Amino acid sequence: MAASARGLCHIAFHVPAGQPLAQDLQRLFGFQPLAVREAEGWRQLALRSGDAVFLVNEGAGPQEPLYGLADTGAAAQALVARGCSLPVPPVTVRDSQGIATYAVVRSPVGNLSLTLLERAGFGGPFLPGFRPLPSATRPGWISHVDHLTLACTCGSSPTLMRWFHDCLDFHHLPLSPGEDPELGLQVTAGSGQGGLKLTALQTPPGSAVPTLVLAESLPGAASGQDQVEQFLARHRGPGLQHVGLYTPNIMKATEGVAVAGGQLLAPPEGYYQQPGKERQILAAGHEPSLLARQGILLDGDEGKFLLQVFTKSLFPEDTFFLELIQREGATGFGQGNIRALWQSVQEEQASRDQET
Structure with missing residues (x-):
């Protein structure tokens, strides 16, 4: 049984500190800040336009969420049974807004990793540990x-x-x-x-x-x-x-x-x-x-x-x-x-x- 993906949560990029991707997404393409997380010298900034969300990781590791599923644990077990490599098995994270569970799957496409994410129990704007950011009222061009x-x-x-x-x-x-x-x-x-x-x-x-x-x-x-x-x-x-x-x-x-x-x-x-x-x-x-x-x-x-x-x-x-x-x-x-x-x-x- 395959792990059927239900939706795209976001697309994550890992860039060196100071790389202008986050600024370019805002200045050139109308994306707005959604949430930020900072820890141990690195920074993660989520930006949104419509339903399109980019997560720009400066100095973070490669294991970040990508695809959303209904049951991360069952999906991870199904993938392991098919011989898939999971560098990060199901992990549950939480904050005052609720919980989310994710697992990272190594894809056969170079350094592209796919993360299974279950966040039905989370009520915040993005993911546990992220601080919401105020957004401008200017509408974006992307849906x-x-x-x-x-x-x-x-x-x-x-x-x-x-x-x-x-x-x-x-x-x-x-x-x-x-x-x-x-x-x-x-x-x-x-x-x-x-x-x-x-x-x-x-x-x-x-x-x-x-x-x-x-x-x-x-x-x-x-x-x-x-x-x-x-x-x-x-x-x-x-x-x-x-x-x-x-x-x-x-x-x-x-x-x-x-x-x-x-x-x-x-x-x-x-x-x-x-x-x-x-x-x-x-x-x-x-x-x-x-x-x-x-x-x-x-x-x-x-x-x-x-x-x-x-x-x-x-x-x-x-x-x-x-x-x-x-x-x-x-x-x-x-x-x-x-x-x-x-x-x-x-x-x-x-x-x-x-x-x-």
Whole structure:
């Protein structure tokens, strides 16, 4: 029996003291402080926008909550029975607001750990031991986490897919009609540029867990490393490449990020001049010139569209970025936009390499 996840509690990052991730999430993306915990020289700050919560750990260890379940103890036993490694067995923590129980599962994706969390008996704003923080009344642009994308080694997606299915009850989500789960969605980036293989996973209906996307490179690049391979090299293994944040108004969100000084990826040259692109944008009820001015990508058909914009890396190592996404009926990620993202990141990396 798998440990069925019911919802995403938060996404935790572990950064050196002084790294500006927490400040950037507030200043650039409208996240608000939720709660803080300080002990033994390190600091944990939880920030929220809508239902999306990021936990920034400065100097903390790797065992922090991620997924929420109904019964942590039973879930941990089920995972151990399947051969999973639990570096932290079920632990109960408490304060005046109540109790919560968590256990840490070591995933097969690099240094990514998944934490099972049960907090039905906790009445505070976040977790025991955290002090609530006053939040500004300014509304955020983000409503929830839409998806998580993991950069994986070439050929590893089928094995990872089976692990997430057997251990956490994820199932294959086809991104194209008749898609073979073993092959995923393969998007070639052009002659001599290789491409990308995506495998999407989701939990059963009724849960609030974001879609999980496994990304790996396709062979065929003429020279050098593509962005997935560069992530693997700079991150020293597989890991979380980007988080897709859902916004109900991507125009307003993108403008807010840009005004605040956020750096967004420019679409590849000629994106808006592709045959049929203007007609597609107009059919979705948007103005091509406005999307082009803000660098927003649009893809879809048959009345179902999605809009996306991507940030540049939030870390100097060029290993992690954010995506803003608005869905208008579309459930996938748009093959045209996947190809455009690939080209945009490649161009940005080439520009960085020239500067250095």
